[in-house]
Amino acid sequence: xxxxxxxxxxxxxxxxxxxxxxxxxxxxxxxxxxxxxxxxxxxxxxxxxxxxxxxxxxxxxxxxxxxxxxxxxxxxxxxxxxxxxxxxxxxxxxxxxxxxxxxxxxxxxxxxxxxxxxxxxxxxxxxxxxxxxxxxxxxxxxxxxxxxxxxxxxxxxxxxxxxxxxxxxxxxxxxxxxxxxxxxxxxxxxxxxxxxxxxxxxxxxxxxxxxxxxxxxxxxxxxxxxxxxxxxxxxxxxxxxxxxxxxxxxxxxxxxxxxxxxxxxxxxxxxxxxxxxxxxxxxxxxxxxxxxxxxxxxxxxxxxxxxxxxxxxxxxxxxxxxxxxxxxxxxxxxxxxxxxxxxxxxxxxxxxxxxxxxxxxxxxxxxxxxxxxxxxxxxxxxxxx
Amino acid sequence: xxxxxxxxxxxxxxxxxxxxxxxxxxxxxxxxxxxxxxxxxxxxxxxxxxxxxxxxxxxxxxxxxxxxxxxxxxxxxxxxxxxxxxxxxxxxxxxxxxxxxxxxxxxxxxxxxxxxxxxxxxxxxxxxxxxxxxxxxxxxxxxxxxxxxxxxxxxxxxxxxxxxxxxxxxxxxxxxxxxxxxxxxxxxxxxxxxxxxxxxxxxxxxxxxxxxxxxxxxxxxxxxxxxxxxxxxxxxxxxxxxxxxxxxxxxxxxxxxxxxxxxxxxxxxxxxxxxxxxxxxxxxxxxxxxxxxxxxxxxxxxxxxxxxxxxxxxxxxxxxxxxxxxxxxxxxxxxxxxxxxxxxxxxxxxxxxxxxxxxxxxxxxxxxxxxxxxxxxxxxxxxxx
Numbered sequence: 001x002x003x004x005x006x007x008x009x010x011x012x013x014x015x016x017x018x019x020x021x022x023x024x025x026x027x028x029x030x031x032x033x034x035x036x037x038x039x040x041x042x043x044x045x046x047x048x049x050x051x052x053x054x055x056x057x058x059x060x061x062x063x064x065x066x067x068x069x070x071x072x073x074x075x076x077x078x079x080x081x082x083x084x085x086x087x088x089x090x091x092x093x094x095x096x097x098x099x100x101x102x103x104x105x106x107x108x109x110x111x112x113x114x115x116x117x118x119x120x121x122x123x124x125x126x127x128x129x130x131x132x133x134x135x136x137x138x139x140x141x142x143x144x145x146x147x148x149x150x151x152x153x154x155x156x157x158x159x160x161x162x163x164x165x166x167x168x169x170x171x172x173x174x175x176x177x178x179x180x181x182x183x184x185x186x187x188x189x190x191x192x193x194x195x196x197x198x199x200x201x202x203x204x205x206x207x208x209x210x211x212x213x214x215x216x217x218x219x220x221x222x223x224x225x226x227x228x229x230x231x232x233x234x235x236x237x238x239x240x241x242x243x244x245x246x247x248x249x250x251x252x253x254x255x256x257x258x259x260x261x262x263x264x265x266x267x268x269x270x271x272x273x274x275x276x277x278x279x280x281x282x283x284x285x286x287x288x289x290x291x292x293x294x295x296x297x298x299x300x301x302x303x304x305x306x307x308x309x310x311x312x313x314x315x316x317x318x319x320x321x322x323x324x325x326x327x328x329x330x331x332x333x334x335x336x337x338x339x340x341x342x343x344x345x346x347x348x349x350x351x352x353x354x355x356x357x358x359x360x361x362x363x364x365x366x367x368x369x370x371x372x373x374x375x376x377x378x379x380x381x382x383x384x385x
Numbered sequence: 386x387x388x389x390x391x392x393x394x395x396x397x398x399x400x401x402x403x404x405x406x407x408x409x410x411x412x413x414x415x416x417x418x419x420x421x422x423x424x425x426x427x428x429x430x431x432x433x434x435x436x437x438x439x440x441x442x443x444x445x446x447x448x449x450x451x452x453x454x455x456x457x458x459x460x461x462x463x464x465x466x467x468x469x470x471x472x473x474x475x476x477x478x479x480x481x482x483x484x485x486x487x488x489x490x491x492x493x494x495x496x497x498x499x500x501x502x503x504x505x506x507x508x509x510x511x512x513x514x515x516x517x518x519x520x521x522x523x524x525x526x527x528x529x530x531x532x533x534x535x536x537x538x539x540x541x542x543x544x545x546x547x548x549x550x551x552x553x554x555x556x557x558x559x560x561x562x563x564x565x566x567x568x569x570x571x572x573x574x575x576x577x578x579x580x581x582x583x584x585x586x587x588x589x590x591x592x593x594x595x596x597x598x599x600x601x602x603x604x605x606x607x608x609x610x611x612x613x614x615x616x617x618x619x620x621x622x623x624x625x626x627x628x629x630x631x632x633x634x635x636x637x638x639x640x641x642x643x644x645x646x647x648x649x650x651x652x653x654x655x656x657x658x659x660x661x662x663x664x665x666x667x668x669x670x671x672x673x674x675x676x677x678x679x680x681x682x683x684x685x686x687x688x689x690x691x692x693x694x695x696x697x698x699x700x701x702x703x704x705x706x707x708x709x710x711x712x713x714x715x716x717x718x719x720x721x722x723x724x725x726x727x728x729x730x731x732x733x734x735x736x737x738x739x740x741x742x743x744x745x746x747x748x749x750x751x752x753x754x755x756x757x758x759x760x761x762x763x764x765x766x767x768x769x770x
Binding site: 124186191202236245266293 | 509513571572574576577581583585588589605606609612615616619621624625627628629630641643644645646647648651655668672675676678708
């Protein structure tokens with residue numbers, strides 16, 4: 001096999017979600033919590049040296065279904081165009097793992113899971129989890145898969161926060177890392193947007209202090225939270241390019257109908273989101289993001305000092321939710337402690353969404369970076385496997 | 386009296402709100418609507434030539450109470466520090482008028498007013514109003530006060546939109562205009578933020594399609610709308626300066642309490658807002674803003690061509706809700722048709738809030754501009770009155 005592999009338009013094809021269950025986890029807040037199930041998917045083949053594994057970490061509303069399609073369904077995974085034969089995460093070379101976060105609602109244990117002690121969903125009896133807890137659960141999954149050292153850990157947005165947590169806590173378990181469009185800690189503006197989303201959920205009379213399972217769900221509040229999110233994921237310019245001030249043809253007699261296309265789009269995205277996401281998971285995960293501080297209040301250099309991994313840091317010029325200056329702070333601290341770091345500020349108009357949309361640029365950047373890491377590590381281009 | 390007047394720290398002192406009622410108004414949508422009451426306040430004295438009148442226009446949630454205090458109350462008007470003897474709007478020289486917008490809830494006719502035909506509040510039977518209708522009602526007030534020509538029309542944010550509407554529709558009635566931190570039409574991002582606010586209100590089960598008067602009000606939804614607004618009124622940097630990541634001392638056992646000061650601030654502002662504002666007014670007024678287009682879809686130069694007034698356009702560098710480029714578009718079009726326009730982009734970190742907070746800078750800019758306009762117009766510095 002040569003480097004000039006043809007991209008397979010079918011990607012990874014049909015895939016399945018797996019589940020890994022363990023008894024308990026010591027949480028950052030001191031609680032011992034369990035049992036915990038982590039939903040995950042893998043693509044490609046783990047080589048016999050177990051040296052080609054890459055962990056991809058999802059953002060706030062993502063899940064384990066990174067790529068391919070599930071039997072009998074149509075929708076591809078959330079970063080499908082990045083994963084497959086000849087793609088950035090080349091399944092001819094690498095073994096890709098993606099798991100749903102602890103606290104999530106897509107197969108991993110979260111507030112909508114059944115509490116074995118009561119037989120009812122945890123709801124707000126679910127413990128307050130942190131990004132560190134999320135990463136601890138992932139680390140147990142990696143242990144379970146028998147992988148001593150990950151070739152890379154990669155993620156955008158909240159996935160980037162997890163990437164940073166891996167770097168700080170499990171530096172000896174990773175050869176490289178790619179934090180994308182992320183931050184070591186949320187600014188007050190980032191906290192504020194998450195808080196308004198939480199308030200929108202909790203303002204919904206169906207929320208009932210989290211005990212809505214079995215009754216109507218707080219769909220309207222959660223949809224509002226998602227709509228706020230979508231505005232922050234786009235840029236001023238990308239909204240002009242996508243919608244302008246074009247009107248809809250929605251001529252309902254009701255006065256506050258969606259007159260503008262941008263209004264229709266937000267309503268559509270909000271309404272769709274509530275079909276696939278649990279409102280309590282939204283509260284817990286956004287809170288974990290807001291509380292995260294990769295440096296635990298210390299200077300960033302101090303916690304970065306022990307990092308041996310090589311880094312590729314990516315940000316996007318029009319991203320105002322996770323502005324490029326937050327990535328530059330990461331790069332500056334890494335440089336100060338002598339880490340081998342490459343920084344790329346991609347000239348995209350897509351805003352924060354760019355990390356999911358700038359596939360061509362990311363394929364180039366990530367593909368080459370991983371190839372070099374693998375070569376340095378293995379002395380081979382990986383196609384021998 | 387000389388120009389070196391001492392600023393009176395008491396400002397305009399005790400003031401009263403007045404009311405002007407007229408029978409009907411032909412709305413932009415073709416409806417004939419009335420009767421209409423407009424609440425307004427005035428400060429200073431109208432000179433005998435009636436040449437010293439300045440109309441100040443309020444933003445989304447403002448009201449007629451621009452300056453001073455009401456008998457027995459403590460809170461000063463929304464732009465108090467700009468109005469009074471020796472202040473930017475010097476009441477020793479000028480006669481200042483501020484009215485609550487049509488559709489509002491602070492004394493002017495709006496959706497919470499009683500529909501004389503039914504004896505109940507209009508609620509959603511209130512007609513869809515526009516910025517043009519709001520300005521038409523103001524023009525009738527100015528007629529009623531016997532003022533042929535306003536020395537200036539001034540407003541920030543939505544007040545700036547009204548200022549632009551005055552310029553386009555009643556150019557022959559004004560000597561000068563000061564649009565601040567505004568836009569000739571909302572971008573999709575500006576529409577999107579308003580739309581999410583409306584969705585938050587309408588998601589509240591107490592909203593009941595607008596028929597909540599007499600029952601519980603949709604306070605939670607309206608508070609969420611206001612919280613979204615407050616984020617957009619500040620800047621990333623001003624939030625860092627004001628809150629950082631400081632925690633509150635709020636040690637309630639509830640998991641989703643306000644941990645960070647920025648969360649506590651937003652909740653406080655949201656909760657306070659619902660005590661003073663009507664949810665349906667919020668829907669109607671934001672919709673009027675979103676639908677506004679100063680140029681009616683034509684090139685801006687065409688509608689600006691007949692403007693004889695002199696302009697001072699002000700924007701703020703950190704304002705990302707009404708970005709400076711929107712003000713520069715106004716200035717560019719005015720320059721193209723030869724209008725006498727001065728532009729100032731103030732180097733503030735306050736974001737959109739700057740138009741209410743940068744008092745020192747605005748006092749300087751607006752004070753000098755008005756003085757020059759009055760001198761040019763009257764051949765006197767105004768202190769003869």
